[in-house]
Amino acid sequence: MKTITDNMSITECINTSNYNEIKNDKSKHTFTAGTYQNGYNYKEYSGNYLRRNGKYLNGHTLTSSSDEEHLNYKLKRLNGTKALKKEKLVKESFEKPTLISTLLTSISFYILMFLGYISQALFPPKVATEHNRHGYPHLYDKFASFYSRYVYRRIRDCWNYPICSVPGAEVVLKERITPDNGWTFEFTGSQRKCINLGSYNYLGFAEKSGPCAELAIKTAHTYGLSTGATRQQYGTCEVHRELEKLTAEFLGVEDAITFGMGFATNSLNIPALLSPECLVISDERNHASLILGIRLSGATVRVFQHNDVKDLERVLKTAIYYGQPSEESNKHKPWRKICIFVEGIYSMEGSIAHLPQIIALKKKYKAFLYLDEAHSIGAIGKSGKGVVDYFGCDPKDIDVLMGTFTKSFGSAGGYIAGTKQFISYLRQKSYASKHACAMSPPVAAQIIAVLKILMGKDGTDLGKNRINALACNTQYFRRRLAQIGVITYGNQHSPVVPILVYLYSKIVYSVRTLIENNIATVGVGYPATPLLEARLRICLSAAHTKEQLDYALEIIEKVANDIGLKYSRLPKDPNPIQYETLELNH
Amino acid sequence: MLQELLKFINYWYFRYLLITELYMVEKWERVMIHIVLLIIFTIIGLFNWIVVLGAIGYFVGPVINDNIKRQVMYS
Ligand SMILES: Cc1ncc(COP(=O)(O)O)c(C=O)c1O
Numbered sequence: 001m002k003t004i005t006d007n008m009s010i011t012e013c014i015n016t017s018n019y020n021e022i023k024n025d026k027s028k029h030t031f032t033a034g035t036y037q038n039g040y041n042y043k044e045y046s047g048n049y050l051r052r053n054g055k056y057l058n059g060h061t062l063t064s065s066s067d068e069e070h071l072n073y074k075l076k077r078l079n080g081t082k083a084l085k086k087e088k089l090v091k092e093s094f095e096k097p098t099l100i101s102t103l104l105t106s107i108s109f110y111i112l113m114f115l116g117y118i119s120q121a122l123f124p125p126k127v128a129t130e131h132n133r134h135g136y137p138h139l140y141d142k143f144a145s146f147y148s149r150y151v152y153r154r155i156r157d158c159w160n161y162p163i164c165s166v167p168g169a170e171v172v173l174k175e176r177i178t179p180d181n182g183w184t185f186e187f188t189g190s191q192r193k194c195i196n197l198g199s200y201n202y203l204g205f206a207e208k209s210g211p212c213a214e215l216a217i218k219t220a221h222t223y224g225l226s227t228g229a230t231r232q233q234y235g236t237c238e239v240h241r242e243l244e245k246l247t248a249e250f251l252g253v254e255d256a257i258t259f260g261m262g263f264a265t266n267s268l269n270i271p272a273l274l275s276p277e278c279l280v281i282s283d284e285r286n287h288a289s290l291i292l293g294i295r296l297s298g299a300t301v302r303v304f305q306h307n308d309v310k311d312l313e314r315v316l317k318t319a320i321y322y323g324q325p326s327e328e329s330n331k332h333k334p335w336r337k338i339c340i341f342v343e344g345i346y347s348m349e350g351s352i353a354h355l356p357q358i359i360a361l362k363k364k365y366k367a368f369l370y371l372d373e374a375h376s377i378g379a380i381g382k383s384g385k386g387v388v389d390y391f392g393c394d395p396k397d398i399d400v401l402m403g404t405f406t407k408s409f410g411s412a413g414g415y416i417a418g419t420k421q422f423i424s425y426l427r428q429k430s431y432a433s434k435h436a437c438a439m440s441p442p443v444a445a446q447i448i449a450v451l452k453i454l455m456g457k458d459g460t461d462l463g464k465n466r467i468n469a470l471a472c473n474t475q476y477f478r479r480r481l482a483q484i485g486v487i488t489y490g491n492q493h494s495p496v497v498p499i500l501v502y503l504y505s506k507i508v509y510s511v512r513t514l515i516e517n518n519i520a521t522v523g524v525g526y527p528a529t530p531l532l533e534a535r536l537r538i539c540l541s542a543a544h545t546k547e548q549l550d551y552a553l554e555i556i557e558k559v560a561n562d563i564g565l566k567y568s569r570l571p572k573d574p575n576p577i578q579y580e581t582l583e584l585n586h
Numbered sequence: 587m588l589q590e591l592l593k594f595i596n597y598w599y600f601r602y603l604l605i606t607e608l609y610m611v612e613k614w615e616r617v618m619i620h621i622v623l624l625i626i627f628t629i630i631g632l633f634n635w636i637v638v639l640g641a642i643g644y645f646v647g648p649v650i651n652d653n654i655k656r657q658v659m660y661s
Binding site: 108111118154155564 | 601605610611615618
């Protein structure tokens, strides 16, 4: 019988049942277990059963006091000398507001909803409504349309700003006004040049000139803009081959496959990997593309609390213990595959996945690990290789390395990297490679140029400088914000900086005031964040200069003073922060 | 002096608008919520004045000085 080993690829495991040994264990116990499986008070009873007999289901006991130590021990063994790196996790913060501000936020939200409903009753929206549909259910979700018309509409001017330039360190916004409280907009014809704190341009590669743009233009002259076919037909050109080779080399794995769109990379490849008998353990703040992919695959989903390794272990243990929740006859059947889904940097929280612990857990429970590095690739790590580099882990420990080229690379598309076998499996089975047009060649060329710069293949250390500049900007900005006294979420090294403002009105006021002062930021509220945690999100870039950051910080401090954003009760660093002498232990 | 006071009131009115989310709604809605809040707080105040203080007075003797009461009633 084949059993699963750590270094086996997904393809090998596809036809092998993932839990052979566990199955055996279970069959040993079926006789005794039968009584309680048919009993109605199942959970309680099985608990007693456990305690009384000290035996286990699906290969695991639910209570084990030494788990923590075991995990720590394993971690030390895995990382060896790199035990120091664990310190990095400590610098992550999710400071809670005071009870009073939470209370006020909830009350004001009720006021807002109350006004919304009254406003809707008195002034029904002048939009198409459903008539004469007796007996039909509503085609549109009532709450969603209410929310977008009577809450979001009022502050709609803070979003969907059209831009008229490349989103580099600065971006030009097209100005507009609304004569009727957000129902319609008119362009004024004027433009406003702002410091760009809103684009995912981490390494500053969103440029309209320079070596990357030139290579893209050259490729457009050679291959045109579209391949006009899927990768499996006539869609593979030299640039795609080169791109995949470079990506794999950059990440330190055997092979990689690329797709034309990052979102589709997640949502169309996950169904090729998982089936309904599989279990997915997903972080609660995972991106929509991951959630869509997981739903499409039909696998059972269990969610663990954001970035909480203990909760992840609890969920894993419980899920493995109880097995599949299917019909009575084959209840507690082991899962075919178990896969943990995490992101490198979470785009709304600014937190970094606790990769070493997660890898230790994954090895302990023989689960697969799917790591989405959309925001982290290029943005953190000594040589820009994402969280794997940041923690000094082995990229081969991660079964599926996914990432996108939209952020740090200033291009478009996504990749999946892993073992050769696994990538060849995807090449055949993935919907995104079978049924979607290949990546546009100039887009691929831009990525190739960026990768070469990052790897130093162009003979300069421009790439290194950019990575250091981003790390420096991040440190400087985050520490200055902490001095100002606003609550920021996430890891100290993450270039995504959410500033908590809690109230919609405060988002609106700050976004509008910042734009008036020529700073473009993004406000985020429900449903992109939990209801009471509206925030202002700032994305730093290697392209920002110290002067730009200083100016932005000055204005942010002014706004924070004006509207009371200084919620933080953490001790403040009294010493001024010197940009030039920052320590970059990224 | 007066200007300082006006500035102070304006600023805290603005903070009040922010904290109640009234900053982002239309004028008539603002006025409505002002009135609703005013009514709620008046009722709470009256309740405290009459019922709570009355009840306490029942147990510990008159809380409100009769003189004050008379003044309030006849003024
Ligand atoms: C975690 C994550 N995955 C995938 C994507 C989708 O990538 P793309 O924008 O390239 O389609 C995003 C985009 O924001 C993301 O944040």
